[in-house]
Amino acid sequence: MSATRPKILGRALALVSLLAALLALPGTALADSRAEVSIMDDQLLLNATTQEQVDREMQTFVDLGVDRLRVSAFWNQVAPAPGARTRPAGFNAADPADPQYDFAALDRVVSSASSHGLRVMVSISTPLPVWASAEPGRNNPLWKPRPADFADFSEAVVRRYASLVDHWGIANEPNQGVWLQPQSDRSGVVAPHLYRGLVQAAYPRIKAIDPDSTALVGELAASGREGRGAKVSMRPLRFLLAMGCRDSRFRRIRGGRCKGFRPVPLDALGHHPYQLLLAPERRSRNRFDAAINDGRRLTTYLDRLIRTGALRPSRRRPNIFYTEFGYQTNPPDPFAGVSLSAQRSYLQQAAFIAYRTPRVRGLNQFRLTDGGLAGSGARRFEEFQSGLMFRDRRKKPSYAAFPHPFVIKGDRFFGHVRRGGAHRVRVERRSRRGAPFRMVAQVLTNGSGYFSFRLRGRRAGEYRYTYDAPAGTSAIVRVRS
Structure with a gap:
């Protein structure tokens, strides 16, 4: 008998023992996450001129393993006479059947x-028709929307789509000057108080019509700036504090715009945890920002605002949904894009971070295709270039990886088969490029396709996972040591 044969047999027996252990002890292999995967691309979908175009994109989303679409109901695109200073005669804004x-x-x-x-989430969003502004003479479609008019519009949207939609977003990034103004003035912050009024007007209308739905409050951008001004965007955690009329120590503020304060109702918190050019594992430098790896910080603020009576949730511990996220790429954007390979890696890492963050129940991909290009210099790239495809529909490397993210951290293996439900997954390794892949573990996902387990003695090499029904293969992850 060859002197090497017992070693080979020993390795084979060890592999069989490992597989048996993994399959016999599902607690080591099964994740408990139910976080859904959503996608958003308003420019692509709302600008489509035929049903066939829209249907084609929806099938692409299904093929990518998406669970939910987020789409915007832009107030000034749906309502009549958006540039007029007075409300059109005879218009019933709460009636979705108004002609x-x-x-x-x-x-x-x-x-x-x-x-x-x-599943569908509709974001009821500014810009507003000028006639719905508290100061229509400014001709500014972002300026001080009147809560009563916003509530009427919200009612019309919910009445029209309640049978098809189960998530409603109340506004979009109200801490950004490009969505709501003024952010602040000489006397202090304004936007959080405006937004509180919009939520308090719209939320009861939404729940009266669609009581089993989820109304998401917040929908805040991950970062902001210091200083004051109508367009100077606010940091999200400062915004939440001000919206709840609390200071930085969560003490009640009773004067100024907080006079007569009533708690803010919500079912869940929506958030947009962009990290822009930085890897998703990086934490925000400013303690009032909240990027994707600051989820526990965000949750802490949410819970403290609930405990101090600033927020009134419909459940004791409301969930958090990351309803907008992505990475812009270079090409095409040389100013604010990461490399194509970095986008592929970062999106997979972000999926793992969202998975391991308590109470995060959704992660969004912002754009299937890159935004349109116009102008020159940095202004040419004002539309986000965060798609899984270029504008001409050429696929970026992230497209192939999106249906099945795969991350290895130390001896922790994480993956998500986004197409279908539960799967049996084969994790494979090869020692070097060109060598054959050999199975090192077989695990069961949970019903949402997630798996996470530890592989003791994990060795250097290249790893991937495969699965069936439908068949798929993850991107390769290289482990150096």
């Missing part, structure tokens, strides 16, 4: 998403 409304583009998108088996 002056134009829901055609949104109808195409929502109906297609539902027919393709996707």
Whole structure:
């Protein structure tokens, strides 16, 4: 007998023992996360001119393993006479059947998403028609929306789509000057108080019509700036404090714009945890920002605001949904893009971070295709270039990895089979490029396709995982030591 044969047999027996242990002890291999995967691409979908175009994109989302579509109901695109200073005569803003409304583009998108088996979130969003501003003479579609008018619009949207939609976002990034103004003035912050008024007006209307739905409050951008001004965006945790009329130590503020304060209702918190050019594992330098690896900080603020009576949730510990996220790439954006390979890696790492963050129940991919290009210099790239495809629909490397993210951290293996439900996954390794892959573990995902386990004695090499029904293979992860 060859002197090497017992060693080979020993390794084979060890592998069999490892597989038996992993399959016999599902607690080591099964994740408990139910976090959904959503996608958003308003420019692509709302600008489509035919139902066939929209249906094609929905099928792409299904093929990528997406669970939910997020789409915006832009107030000034749906309501009549958006540039007028006075409300159109005879217009009933709370009635979705009013003939002056134009829901055609949104109808195409929502109906297609539902027919393709996707859950739907509609964000009821500014810009507003000028006539709905508290100061219409400014001709500013972001300036001081009147809560009563916003509530009417919210009612119309929910009445129209309640049978097809189960998540409602109340506004979009109200801590950003490009979505709500003024952010602040000489006397202090303004936008958090404006937003509180919008939530308090819209939330009861939403729940009266669709009581089993989830109304998401916040929808804040991950960062802001210091200083004051109508367009100077606020840091998200400062915004939440001000919205709840609490100071930095969570003590009640009773004067100024907080007179007559009432707690802010919510079912869940929506958040946009962009980290822009930095790796997702990096934490925000400013303690009032909240990027994707600051989830525990965000949760702490949420819970303290609830305990101090600033927020009134419908459940004791509301969930958090990351409803917008992504990485812009270079190419095409040389100013604010990461490399194509970094985007592929960062999106997978972000999936692992969201998975391990308590109470995060959703992660969004912002854009299927890159935004349009116009102008020159940095202004040419004002639209986000965070798609999984270039504008001409050439696929970026992240496209192939998106249906099955794979991350290895130390001896921890994480993956998510986004297409289908539960799967049996084969984790494979090869020692070097060109060598054959050999199975090192076989694990069961949970019902949402997640798996996470430790592989003791993990060796250097290249790893991937494969699965069936439908068949797929993850990207390769290289481990050096």
